Amino acid sequence: MISRRQFVGTTALVASGGMSTLAEQKQAMNRPVVISTWRHGLAANEAAWKILYKGGRALDAVEAGVCVSESDPNVSSVGVGGLPDASGEVTLDACIMGGNGDCGSVAYLKDIEHPISVARMVMEKTPHVMMVGEGAKQFALANGMKEKKLLTPSATDEWKKWKSEHPDAIKHREINIENHDTIGLVAIDAAGNLSGACTTSGLAWKLPGRVGDSPIIGAGLYVDNEVGAASATGVGEAVIRAVGSFLVVELMRQGNSPQDACRLATERVIEKNPDWREFQVGFIAINKLGQVGGYCIQPDFDYAVHDKQSGNRMVKAPSRLPAK
Numbered sequence: 001m002i003s004r005r006q007f008v009g010t011t012a013l014v015a016s017g018g019m020s021t022l023a024e025q026k027q028a029m030n031r032p033v034v035i036s037t038w039r040h041g042l043a044a045n046e047a048a049w050k051i052l053y054k055g056g057r058a059l060d061a062v063e064a065g066v067c068v069s070e071s072d073p074n075v076s077s078v079g080v081g082g083l084p085d086a087s088g089e090v091t092l093d094a095c096i097m098g099g100n101g102d103c104g105s106v107a108y109l110k111d112i113e114h115p116i117s118v119a120r121m122v123m124e125k126t127p128h129v130m131m132v133g134e135g136a137k138q139f140a141l142a143n144g145m146k147e148k149k150l151l152t153p154s155a156t157d158e159w160k161k162w163k164s165e166h167p168d169a170i171k172h173r174e175i176n177i178e179n180h181d182t183i184g185l186v187a188i189d190a191a192g193n194l195s196g197a198c199t200t201s202g203l204a205w206k207l208p209g210r211v212g213d214s215p216i217i218g219a220g221l222y223v224d225n226e227v228g229a230a231s232a233t234g235v236g237e238a239v240i241r242a243v244g245s246f247l248v249v250e251l252m253r254q255g256n257s258p259q260d261a262c263r264l265a266t267e268r269v270i271e272k273n274p275d276w277r278e279f280q281v282g283f284i285a286i287n288k289l290g291q292v293g294g295y296c297i298q299p300d301f302d303y304a305v306h307d308k309q310s311g312n313r314m315v316k317a318p319s320r321l322p323a324k
């Protein structure tokens with residue numbers, strides 16, 4: 001029997017897609033689909049697609065996808081290539097979520113290449129949702145992860161340069177608006193199950209101990225199997241104030257398309273952050289039909305989409321501010 005929640009979700013989707021019958025809705029379904037933030041999302045999508053096109057689970061696909069970015073030394077906001085905090089230490093944040101409220105998260109994690117896999121272990125092997133710092137690291141090591149030095153030579157050079165130019169004051173928002181290419185990746189599999197993953201080294205030169213939106217369920221990532229999934233990129237403090245990804249999913253539940261939900265959530269971020277013109281926030285979203293969307297404040301955000309019809313490609317997100 002269809003639950004009231006399922007009925008409401010389905011009705012909203014039919015309304016948002018302009019479809020009148022469930023048969024029409026089924027025909028319009030685009031599954032599987034994976035989408036992810038920024039250009040490095042293309043490689044992440046490839047890895048996720050290898051699992052999705054064979055009928056694999058969205059949860060496995062999202063983890064495999066973002067692991068590619070975490071291992072890439074050229075991606076300077078995620079994993080091994082991540083830029084450090086103000087003291088020169090790389091600290092990582094990540095979370096993962098399945099469609100039924102199942103989620104796990106790690107924050108302020110050091111010396112581990114794949115925080116997303118630790119987040120998944122928190123979800124699957126503990127009664128907890130979130131682990132941080134040394135406790136999270138010891139948990140990872142006890143569960144088979146290897147310790148690894150994360151600061152690359154080029155990240156060290158960049159940090160030294162920044163340090164010499166900013167010997168005293170740390171104003172992290174001012175100095176970090178260029179550094180925002182966290183990977184958020186959300187997918188729907190052939191069976192119609194949704195999952196998402198989000199992983200980052202956070203804002204470069206952040207105050208030691210700072211944690212952003214990316215490992216916070218509801219802020220950097222949210223998934224509801226009956227509605228859709230969303231992830232955020234950009235200045236985490238601004239996203240947290242609006243509980244951004246949860247808001248995108250709730251806006252889809254109310255009948256908005258993924259595109260409109262991302263736009264409306266960005267408007268909420270703008271309302272909650274008077275200095276919104278000074279920084280970037282972007283959202284991506286996917287709904288139960290496999291429709292996707294994205295929206296951002298500054299006009300420089302694009303996301304990668306991989307589906308059967310069109311393969312893997314970049315899509316430029318519409319922005320609140322026009323190109324300069």
Ligand code: SD4
Nearest residue numbers: 180182202212233234236
């Ligand atoms: C954070 N949202 O830690 C992250 C930063 C980032 O794309 O790069 N996002 O605030």
